[in-house]
Amino acid sequence: MLATLVAVPAAVAVEVERGVRASGAGQSCHVLCVTGADVIAAPVEEGLLITWDAGGALEDVLEGVRRLHALRVASRTQLVVLTSRDDAQAQALAEAGADECVASPGQGWGTRLAALRRRLEAETGEHDLRALRRTSAFLRSALDAVPEPLFVKDRQHRWVAMNSAFCRVMGHPAEALLGRSDHEFVPAHEADSFWRNDEQVFRSGVPDESEETLTDRATGISRVLVTKKATFSGSGETFLVGIIRDVTDRKRLESQLLLAERMASVGTLAAGVAHEINNPLAYVSSNLAYVRDLLALPALSEEQLPELREVVAEALDGAARVCAIVRDLRTFARGDEERHGPVDVTRAVEGALRLVRNELTHRARVVCTMEPVPPVHGNEVRLGQVVLNLLVNALQALPPRPAEENRVRVSLRTGRAGQVELEVTDNGTGMTPEVQRRIFDPFFTTRPVGEGTGLGLSICHTLVLAMGGRIEVSSALDWGTTFRVVLPALSVGTVASPESPVLGSTVALVERRRLLLIDDEPSVGNSVTRLVRDVYEVHSVQDAREALRRLSTGERFDAILCDLMMPGMSGMDFVEELERLAPELVRRTGLMTGGAFTAQAREFVGRHSRGLLEKPFERERLCDFVEHLLP
Template identity: 45%
Template sequence: MGSAESGAFLLLRGRAAASERFEALIRRHVPDVCVVSDPERALSRCLREPPLVLAVDASDPAGAAAFCGRVRAQPGGDAVFLLAIAERDADLDGLLAAGASDFLLVGDDGAGARVAVARERAARDAASRQALAQTQARLVLAGRMASVGTLAAGVAHEINNPLAFVITNVDAALRRIGAMERRNGAPRSGPWARSHGDGRGPSSELSEVLSLLEDAREGAERVRLIVRDLHSFSRAEEDRRGPVDPRRVLDSCVHMAMNEIRHRARVVRSFQEVPPVEANEPRLAQVFLNLIVNAAQAIPEGLAAQNVIELSTRCDAAGWVVVEVRDTGAGIAPESLERIFEPFYTSKEEGEGLGLGLAICHAIVAALGGRIEVESRRGQGSTFRVVLPAATSAEARAAADAGSGASSGRRDGGGLAGTAPQAAPRQRVLIIDDEPLLTRAIAGTLEPRHETTATASARDALTRIRAGERYDAILCDLMMPDMTGMDFYASLAEHAPEQQRRVVFLTGGAFTERSKSFLQQVNARLLLKPFDAATLLSLVDEVVAAP
């Protein structure tokens, strides 16, 4: 609250002979003073609309001290600047001890200057409190987001484990029933030998079962993509940057925001070819998700056919990557446009937002070396534009290699793909995972090609290797309760170092700081759960074929 506002200075006047002189002194130097004589009214006014300065007539020292104590005892009372006005012989120590922030002595030659100093100090205190409140709110929000991120990563991990054996088993059932159907002479078309709707081929009981499994597989794939997007958003790699494809991040954010979008607008993608940007993927996802959700919330429900949220990517003349989120919603008032990126500024109803979303987006984009802009007119929608520098050529090539699966071994298994071609002769594969349903599913997928040994304990696996057993591929869960995959890998260096290059780590994605550091240091393959049969078989064939 500024010092020139009406009621910024509130005086509680007493009834003693000196009270008139106190009021006259204040009015000479504070034209906008509001004077009340009732302590209850002053207290109510103070807490309802806090003044910049509350001046208390201390001609009755005991009453003034009691009033100061009451103010301080109220919720928010600590923020009130209390100025005690007294005669020269007043008990100033008692007033300050009761809660007065400062004092003013009537008859002091510098009284006018002290009033001005008091107002200035009160204004500084108010500004400091506001800045502190903003910082605290940011910290609370950051803590909440960190908690949500940790929870989301944990949920993703817990879903990925059962989803991995569901997908693996459904794939195995599809292969076997498909083979049975082919033997029965009823071939069908499609990626999983399926034709849809009324165009189905000759029906049989096996065909119907196969169709049901195909539907289940498609549903499992949708769950896999949702979990992948959730995990991408929640990863705690705060400071790590690298080449990121903004189109893929936009698609992930649309999936996450679809519950807000579906009843309000259609999503239109206008994606031109753009290079990767240098960014932290979870933080970039936070920016895009916020802009997409805001765009959806600017459009009323029930008019989805008439409204559009358009997502576009392009390069500008300087080679920067431009991402735009345009909506056909209500638009933003001109007076709000000037403050749209200010912390705690919001045009939403009370309780619907903290006003930090766009401020945080602005901070993230600025930290990435880019800028965020907005264009809007009332009743004609809004366009938010994020402009980011493109990644360097070397980084862009690395990102392209990672996306094509040509990286050092990280695989994101999934997709409705057929199985890989039949591999070379059967090899020995060791499966280590504390989830028995998953080990059974993996073994069932590999058994037609390879000889498998499964165990739920890395210690048991290490005992086998110490006893002289050797394997052509070792599929090992990264995080297990008794002995982790990291500890197992380290022990191999002592007992069978040649087996280390045969290890493929399996993970549902809940990376600890230790596991992230470990994976950065070792040259080992990584298979992300859930994975499909084709990805699993291809990776195992790659490992067993390696020298």
């Protein structure tokens, strides 16, 4: 604390300093004597400012007080005038800026200093509080100005700060989130995943960017988020800051684009696919007509039986060929390309070859060399799309010349370090180095307007990279092109693809169980009844409402098999009504489909069904599926 004495006579100054020193509050006070206000170089920021009234004209004293008042911080100082003037003149001094008018040499300096110190401490605290509030408000405004959701967590993974965008993502105000963790607001498996990712960043101190899924507990709607995370230190603690980008719509558009490109590839092969289906259908129909005519005879001779067996075997083989081509088409049309797991590369390549076989065989000589290869991690739909795009690209590169002069070679082998290598080579027109540099750019195409989107090879490149592999191209004009896909193989011991549930072995011949079959196609019910009537007592109905009526009257069944998509009441509607009528039967109900799906149906199957049986099916697969449903 500073006590500044301005123009105070020496004798009086000695008395004032003695009075200041006599108090406990004044022992640490520094006393400074100056001759006048003009020698005070800077504003007096705190302490006592004491001046002397030598009498004389009041106006001269008032001017001196005004000057001193202008040189001080009024809220942090005390201006004391040592004067013997009456009350009226003392009031004039107070109006000029004096805080006190006391008789010389004054007294109670310790009390005055203690009161000033308390005022200074209170003002400092209030000033700090105001500054803290201003800083807090500034930080809040800055965070809320960030359009992306942002949060800060402490070392215990609790939220300590966030912006309004993050509150909107979580669906809760900041007051409900602060001091709490993910486990109180999101599904347990997602909260555990968030915790592991956060903990890795906390421990390593290395920033991370990862894709995460956030599900709203109330609606069940999931969103795909990309979160960037990093750590920082403050007040001796470590914190984690995260910024979120919602990529749900982008992922949905990407899926739609991938599906559209797949269907465009299949669309260019529509005539060939129809040929692949119509050829076996032709002899299936002819053979079945022959069987019908043969069975119309009163009796069959011993010579006719071998031929009858041969005709039936050909019909079954043709039906299997149609099933294979339909299965390949359905695989390419599926929208479940987000599912990842072990993929049989050979099956993906063979499926793509079946779709394009007719076009290939009429345009070129096809040479396939496919060695046994280990599975890779990825998605069968996406890998099939890559292969199909490369085959279509090879077809488009072939010039209009006799088929025997064109060549397409497909090679599948195990490469170095256990990698799986796929090559598609053509002897077509080839590419210039300039075209090769741009071949994977989106929307780049050398095809005429209207004949290509320029997305096929770009999508191939993206899908292969997503599977941890790479795609290479080598080409020369008038010589041909080779596309080479290299994918990392799964380690030995990896289980088979989980896409189909592991069901029980073929049912043994035991006492028949009652099976309720619901399908709007009477022929399906008739064929299933004939197929398994030695194993199950099949009761077939064509309307799900009829099935519910029979169940409501007390009729009991060991298992229920229901078509997913039916007019009137669908399989989804049936299962939901069954949950109300006989919930114990829901676990014994399986759905079957011929491949027709809506987004609602796909989501429903994942939540409610014990499994999905795809048509057409043979006896063994049907029996295995039903056994999976039995109690």
